[in-house]
Amino acid sequence: MPDPGLSPLQSSLPAAAARFGAHVLAQALAPTRAEGVEAPAEAGPALPPLPGPPSAPFAVPAAEAVPAPPDVVDVPLPADAPAPADVPAPADVFVPESGALERILRGPTGLGTSGLYLARRGEPPTPESPAAPAEGTPIPGLYHHPVPEPDSARVAEVSRRIKRWAVDEVQAYPPEWEDQFDGFSVGRYMVACHPDAPTVDHLMLATRLMVAENVVDDVYCEDHGGSPVGLGGRLLLAHTALDPVHTTQEYAPAWAESLLSDAPRRSYRSAMEYFVQAATPSQADRFRHDMARLHMGYLAEAAWAETAYVPTVAEYLAMRQFNNFRPCPTITDTVGGYELPADLHALPGMQRVIALAGNATTISNDLYSYTKELESPGLHLNLPVVIAQQEGLSDKEGYLKAVEVHNELMHEFEAAAAELAAASPDPRLVRFLRGVAVWVDGNHYWHQTNTYRYSLPDFW
CATH class of the missing domain: 1.10.600.10 (Farnesyl Diphosphate Synthase)
Structure with a gap:
């Protein structure tokens, strides 16, 4: 099956908003890396040093405690590691003329913002990273951004x-x-x-x-x-x-x-x-909240399975907003060694961005795992199956319509991220948005290349 390349923008949003979103995220998707980065004050406080094997707060009797693993040697990136190549924006991207918007597009600058980039964009260009491997075929027509090889x-x-x-x-x-x-x-x-x-x-x-x-x-x-x-x-x-x-x-x-x-x-x-x-207490509590959301989604899906109920498409998408990848990108700041403060994380615009990221990546999972799930006993609900059953479509038509749903969610995500960055150009917030966008693309990369688990249906 030939590689169809990236699909064109098909957002239901106004074209300018969709293009602006794609451009902002394209600029944000390629942070370069160097060893020993510390986040400055403007980027949020650096998190405390990572601990060894934990013992609290979930202490158990000493006889039952898990023994500490032996010391291991960390593998930081070498200082001269090549930077990931920038993801090209579509050729017809609209670039705003406003100086303020241009600053958002290229990211935060000024005193104390160096930690938001692991290498400054003003430095001499570094050699391109090798392209992602050819293993696996992206779903034809699926809107996504390729990433460098990890x-x-x-x-x-x-x-x-x-x-x-x-x-x-x-x-x-x-x-x-x-x-x-x-x-x-x-x-x-x-x-x-x-x-x-x-x-x-x-x-x-x-x-x-x-x-x-x-x-x-x-x-x-x-x-x-x-x-x-x-x-x-x-x-x-x-x-x-x-x-x-x-x-x-x-x-x-x-x-x-x-x-x-x-x-x-x-x-x-x-x-x-x-x-x-x-993590900080705020980050830990945020994660617990998102895991409660995940478990609520599990329970809704289980209730439908017990009663052999096929939800409407709207009901299924509501369930998928909870039973989805949200807990993963929401910890991107902890993994990055900094903190997005709770008041910025709680902004309605940020909550929308995170929800859309989780929704889009989870529908991508529905699409890549489609043939795997068909092999399981009974009726396994995923978006293509629900669309086909509820809207009287063939399996192929249901699948291709699910691709369109994914693409619209992706464009909504990019436009919402661009809108939030323009409205609240706080360097900590912009860095977090960049991390979520990179997570979305890395998640697609893994699904595409994991041919051990996934194969595509013969619909093209």
Whole structure:
């Protein structure tokens, strides 16, 4: 199947807004990297040094505590590492003449803003990074941005550490699942999504949480014994590994012991312990809130499965705003080693940007996992299936219409990010928007290139 390249802009928004959004995000998608970056005051306070293996706040009896792993050597990027190549904007992009808007397009400048770039754009150009591998074929007509190949040294080190954590620290996977764990390629996934992470330790914060979320999904919901029956109780108890129970002295030990009782809770508990020791209280609370949203979406989908209910397209998209990738891009500042303050994160415009990013990437997942899900027993809900069933379309027509829905969400995301950057050009906010945009593109890259898990339907 030939590579169709990038699809043209097809936003339902006014053309100028869509083009402005695409241009802002194109400029923001290629931060260059150097070792030892520190965020200045204007970029938000740098987070405290990353800890070793955690022990609090989810303490368990010493005899049951997970032993600390041996020391490992971090793999920061070399100072002379090539910068990721800029993603070209469409040829007909509208570039505003306003000086203020031009400053937004090129990012923040001035005293104290150097930490928002890991290398300044005014420096001499660096050699181009190699293009992303040809492995995998992007969905024809799907609007996306290509990304540079993730740093191979970091991918290898993250992959090594996460497998040791999953197998040895939390016993999340039995030996017979090893090939599936390797095939997930989570190291490549997280390095592609967080190219600005100062160290591998920062990358591991996101990687553990990603793996833990997939353990919960596999074991409680889907592939490895999951069931909609009784899911609410299982998710509630697992959520207490993220959001601790404050109870009496008599019953606290039983709760603490329960956190070690199965792979999902062990994974959540350990991943969250690492995260809370590196994040600020505000960042940790933000993540807990987004995980509660995720679990609410799981429960809605499970309720429909129990009653064999096929939701309307509008209902399905509402569910997908909760059962989606949102917890991943919302921690981009923690992984980047800085903080977007709570008042900026809570802005309605920022909440819209994050929601649209989660929605678009989750529909992309529906599209790439379509054939995989068709092989599972029973009716597996995804957007192409729901559109086809509810609107009387063929499988192909439902799939192609789902591609259009994804593209509109992507253009809405880019336009909303551009509008927010123009209205609130705070350097911390602009840096966070850049991180979310890079996460969106890295997420697509992983889906496209993960041919172990995904293949495309024969609709073209």
